Amino acid sequence: MLAFGDAAVAEGRPQVPMTEVRESMTAEQRSSLAHLHERRSSPAWLFFRRFLAHPLRLASILESSPSLSRLVAKQISCDPDDYVVELGAGTGPITRALLAAGVAPDRLIAVEIDAQMAGFLRQRFPGVTVIEEDALALKDAIPPEALNKIGAVVCGVPISLLPAAQQRDLVDVMLSLLPPGRGFLAYTHRLTSPLPADALGLAGERRAFTLLNLPPASVWAFREST
Ligand SMILES: C[S@@+](CC[C@H](N)C(=O)[O-])C[C@H]1O[C@@H](n2cnc3c(N)ncnc32)[C@H](O)[C@@H]1O
DSSP: OOOHHHHHHHTTOOOOOHHHHHHTSOHHHHHHHHHHHHHHTSHHHHHHHHHHHOHHHHOOSSOOOHHHHHHHHHTOOOOTTSEEEEESOTTSHHHHHHHHTTOOGGGEEEEESOHHHHHHHHHHSTTSEEEESOGGGGGGGSOTTTTTOEEEEEEOSOGGGSOHHHHHHHHHHHHHHSOTTOOEEEEESSSSOSSOTTTTTEEEEEEEEESSSSSOEEEEEEEEOO
């Protein structure tokens, strides 16, 4: 694609430096340009663009709402020294809610398979450990200092859409990160459980529901059934 100056050269016109262009703009034009730039670098816009690139991996055209994000964060109960692992952090609405709920940035590990969103998370949340990785391969990517000190796992990967074998593998990864007996959280747009709990040897319960998300969503907690 030709930049402004290159286009002028290609058409044999004299070049106008961008600084001069900006200086000659009215305040209103500058504000519209800033507004456009803000929109194009907003989390919602990035989420939508990545959805177009990987619809099944994102499974939603919109990031989670503040209401759903707060409900997820409210369900976290672990020692303040424990690490919290968030799988499928996307553009970070749940990450933000976890931080707002008191999880320290250096105790939060956000995992995201998409390089653009992982880069966005790093910029948006300095201090949070962002791992660009497939959650299924996470065990080897967890920083050694966090191993055996993880108190909560939140699954934002659309686990209900995975084939049965991958659901099993992801459940195993999540349970292997946690102390024995501790369960993980998953949020879903489904009206029913996002996982076939019985088949996976899990006990699951819906902990919260909100209409203030598009589509409405629930937070589930799963643990190994005894
Ligand atoms: C439904 S979106 C949730 C995003 C964000 N947490 C939110 O609530 O808006 C699912 C996210 O999981 C990521 N994802 C999908 N499969 C993944 C995998 N195997 N490993 C890590 N991240 C994955 C997607 O790229 C996407 O960002």
